Amino acid sequence: MTALVEGLKSIKKPFLITILIVLILGSGLPFVTSSYMLRVLNIAMIAYLCVLSVYVLLGMCGQNSFAQAGLWGVGAYLTANMTLKLGVSSVPAMIVAIAGTALLAFILGFAFFRLRQYYFTFATIGLMTILNGLFMNWTPVTGGALGISDIPPFQLFGFTADNETAKFFIIFLVCLIVNVIIKVLFHSPLGRSFMAIRDNELAADCLGVNSLLTKSIAFAISGALCGAAGALYAFLSGYLSYQTFTYQQSTMYLIMIMLGGTISPAGAIIGTLIISLLQEWVRPLQNYMQFIYGIGIMILMIIQPEGILGGGKALYEKYIKPRKRSPKAE
Amino acid sequence: MNLQLLISGMSMGIVYGLIAMGMVLIFRSVGIMNFAQGEFLMFGGYFCYTFNQILHLPIVVSLLLASLSMGVVGVLFMRSSYWPLRNAQAKAIIVSAMGASIAFKEGARLIWGSIPVSMDRVVEGTVKIGTASVQWQHIAIIVVSAVIMILVYILLEKTFIGNMMQATAQDQYMASLTGIPVIFSIGLTFALSAMITGVGGGLLAPIFFLNNVMGGTAGAKAFAAIVIGGFGSVPGAIIGGLIVGLVEAFGGAYISSTYQLVLIYVVLIAILMIRPQGIFGEKIQEKA
Amino acid sequence: MKNISNPENAVLRLNDVCKNFGGVVAADEICLEMYPGEVFGLIGPNGAGKTTLLNLITGIYMPDRGTVVLGNKNISKQPTYKRARAGIARTFQHPRLLGRCDIKTNIYMGVDLANKRKKKSGQVDNELAVLMKTAGLETVNLKDTVDKLSYGQQKLLEIIRAILCEPSVMLLDEPAAGLNNRETEYVGALIQAAVGKNIAVLLIEHAMDFVMSICDRITVLNFGHQIMTGTPKEVQENEAVIKAYLGGGNHAGR
Numbered sequence: 093m094t095a096l097v098e099g100l101k102s103i104k105k106p107f108l109i110t111i112l113i114v115l116i117l118g119s120g121l122p123f124v125t126s127s128y129m130l131r132v133l134n135i136a137m138i139a140y141l142c143v144l145s146v147y148v149l150l151g152m153c154g155q156n157s158f159a160q161a162g163l164w165g166v167g168a169y170l171t172a173n174m175t176l177k178l179g180v181s182s183v184p185a186m187i188v189a190i191a192g193t194a195l196l197a198f199i200l201g202f203a204f205f206r207l208r209q210y211y212f213t214f215a216t217i218g219l220m221t222i223l224n225g226l227f228m229n230w231t232p233v234t235g236g237a238l239g240i241s242d243i244p245p246f247q248l249f250g251f252t253a254d255n256e257t258a259k260f261f262i263i264f265l266v267c268l269i270v271n272v273i274i275k276v277l278f279h280s281p282l283g284r285s286f287m288a289i290r291d292n293e294l295a296a297d298c299l300g301v302n303s304l305l306t307k308s309i310a311f312a313i314s315g316a317l318c319g320a321a322g323a324l325y326a327f328l329s330g331y332l333s334y335q336t337f338t339y340q341q342s343t344m345y346l347i348m349i350m351l352g353g354t355i356s357p358a359g360a361i362i363g364t365l366i367i368s369l370l371q372e373w374v375r376p377l378q379n380y381m382q383f384i385y386g387i388g389i390m391i392l393m394i395i396q397p398e399g400i401l402g403g404g405k406a407l408y409e410k411y412i413k414p415r416k417r418s419p420k421a422e
Numbered sequence: 423m424n425l426q427l428l429i430s431g432m433s434m435g436i437v438y439g440l441i442a443m444g445m446v447l448i449f450r451s452v453g454i455m456n457f458a459q460g461e462f463l464m465f466g467g468y469f470c471y472t473f474n475q476i477l478h479l480p481i482v483v484s485l486l487l488a489s490l491s492m493g494v495v496g497v498l499f500m501r502s503s504y505w506p507l508r509n510a511q512a513k514a515i516i517v518s519a520m521g522a523s524i525a526f527k528e529g530a531r532l533i534w535g536s537i538p539v540s541m542d543r544v545v546e547g548t549v550k551i552g553t554a555s556v557q558w559q560h561i562a563i564i565v566v567s568a569v570i571m572i573l574v575y576i577l578l579e580k581t582f583i584g585n586m587m588q589a590t591a592q593d594q595y596m597a598s599l600t601g602i603p604v605i606f607s608i609g610l611t612f613a614l615s616a617m618i619t620g621v622g623g624g625l626l627a628p629i630f631f632l633n634n635v636m637g638g639t640a641g642a643k644a645f646a647a648i649v650i651g652g653f654g655s656v657p658g659a660i661i662g663g664l665i666v667g668l669v670e671a672f673g674g675a676y677i678s679s680t681y682q683l684v685l686i687y688v689v690l691i692a693i694l695m696i697r698p699q700g701i702f703g704e705k706i707q708e709k710a
Numbered sequence: 711m712k713n714i715s716n717p718e719n720a721v722l723r724l725n726d727v728c729k730n731f732g733g734v735v736a737a738d739e740i741c742l743e744m745y746p747g748e749v750f751g752l753i754g755p756n757g758a759g760k761t762t763l764l765n766l767i768t769g770i771y772m773p774d775r776g777t778v779v780l781g782n783k784n785i786s787k788q789p790t791y792k793r794a795r796a797g798i799a800r801t802f803q804h805p806r807l808l809g810r811c812d813i814k815t816n817i818y819m820g821v822d823l824a825n826k827r828k829k830k831s832g833q834v835d836n837e838l839a840v841l842m843k844t845a846g847l848e849t850v851n852l853k854d855t856v857d858k859l860s861y862g863q864q865k866l867l868e869i870i871r872a873i874l875c876e877p878s879v880m881l882l883d884e885p886a887a888g889l890n891n892r893e894t895e896y897v898g899a900l901i902q903a904a905v906g907k908n909i910a911v912l913l914i915e916h917a918m919d920f921v922m923s924i925c926d927r928i929t930v931l932n933f934g935h936q937i938m939t940g941t942p943k944e945v946q947e948n949e950a951v952i953k954a955y956l957g958g959g960n961h962a963g964r
Binding site: 339390 | 455457502503506507510511513514515516517518520521522523524525526527528529532638642645646649653680681683684686687688690691694695698
């Protein structure tokens, strides 16, 4: 409880103001962009939630998972099954999707994190492949190769989010809430134990961190984020196919966060936006796009292995910060 | 039926073993898992296709030429994707290799198109053993791969260049102090790794057809082979490859063909949970 | 004040602790007990098994035989984090702090994990300020990241963090190695501060003057064997100890 209070205390004015500005600017967005662009943004925001899940796991806790797209799929298929087969309404279905995915991740985390570092990553690659295999072949639940279609859009109190703008607002709201949660997490003792494990697991143990449990919690939180993203995706697209939830998609999330930088959630925003918009802008060059994209990732890693945010921070500390300080020192 | 499955499983498995061996060579040399290794297989296959089907050279010559070309690709890959990042965090190198993997895939599509292609077999026809009829190509794959593995073993263990590569793998700084040109030695390792993996592509192509996305699945299986066999162990990679090939063949025939890849990874996770270091790997003792 | 005479008061006790690494004896029937407010030295040549003993106490290694008792609880089979929460704090030969986080985060990291957050954070802040002053770090900005600090400052910070966790036993692995004279004095001052809080301090150190001046009792290890335990004076006059250090007979120092 005290932990939560301390985390909440960390929400200072600048952060609130930023959130407010984003809220106002974001709310205006649907009225100035085309509905096609809005669609792109909606999908980008869902990807952003998944990239945030990588941020929690890799950026905060230092564990690399390639199963995020699989967990995303679990959330999506859970939602689809709840709403279509059991007739559950949107909000409870979404909650079940989030809780279910988190629980799955937590249990698997307990098993997988008995393996350290590299080995955990291997196990997640395995998990990704297994999940994708299930999505493709477990016809009664996932619809098999045909997928599931006609998932009803998000509904609450008689309001139906059936157009792109309404969908935008719902996803946007979830993103904002998640951002606040991540901020609280970052400044809470739990967040600190994540970072202790990231920097040195043995030293963290010596400080009293139950590393197995803590890492499993990190995996569960990342699972919850993926579950939320999955539910939103199901409501957004109305159609699920196993081809969406692939290992390639998982690597895409890793690329996005590495491009933006792993030092803060802002890296996730930057990375997701750049890649999502890039994919749209170079669509005219479609034939060469993927090739350029691959080469671009290599070049970017070579120029700035810490991501855009890391590069920006280094520049800031080299040029701007010393100038700011020097008058005080003298 | 069973004999047929055994031979085809072993021939697939030994190719996975080749890819896995290539991955392990790079891992032992620079401590990084190469996420673009499967693309070496695909590229090697396409080179072989070019020499064999477009330039109409005999298949054995094509395999040799493809292998040499892959050596060049390996060096280029190392120079562009690993060397500039050698002092960065491992995750940056992994992401860079993923970028390279996309570029390989798309490059192959731009050059050779996305329609699956095939090429000549090393040996045509089938042979009857008892009631089973076995394709000669499967037997050829096993023989050729085994010869390659023996050659690599001799190169690494018995020659000066091999010793140099091993010294660099163990301690780059020490190696450079004794006068070994580290970049040359690492480049050689990448070249060797790409060469043996590339030949695998040329051997598989007549059975499966080549396409630009085959690297992903093959790489995933090779990767399972490494983990099953024991991380960082060359014999482990080969044995692991054979296990994966056999699980795939028998599991596909007796359990479910749709869940083939799932089955392999269930075995992988089971082995990880029981014996994380794999069959041949050594247990890592943490140091305070 | 130091109830060394009465074994009932021991805060940490090792009974016949043994550990082998594939035939190499790293700890051979080690017996020792530590009392609140005592500074206990652990010395011996390189490879004597000093850090191994620390790892056995913190649970990074499990003993092959023998027991580790904290207070009156047998903790031999407990995992590292439980022992830490039960009141064993340690520092490392090379400081292991969260390099990319600021100093305050680093301090609180340890404190809230040790379950010692019953206190108001203001109180912790005050104690922190006092200790920072003791360590000569009062000019350091708590908002700076740790990697801005020098090596010595990081080591001092690690000790401060350990003290703020209010452990019953604090294990210091070569706190003065790589530090200049001034910083070594600060280490001494911090150890005294810990003693003032009735913490038992186990000190591994190679700087003999430092060890002899600050320790109440000393155990000498060589090749995993406990050569002797006694006051600094007794240790300095012991033949076997001199032999172990200067190298004689078959036990030539490495």
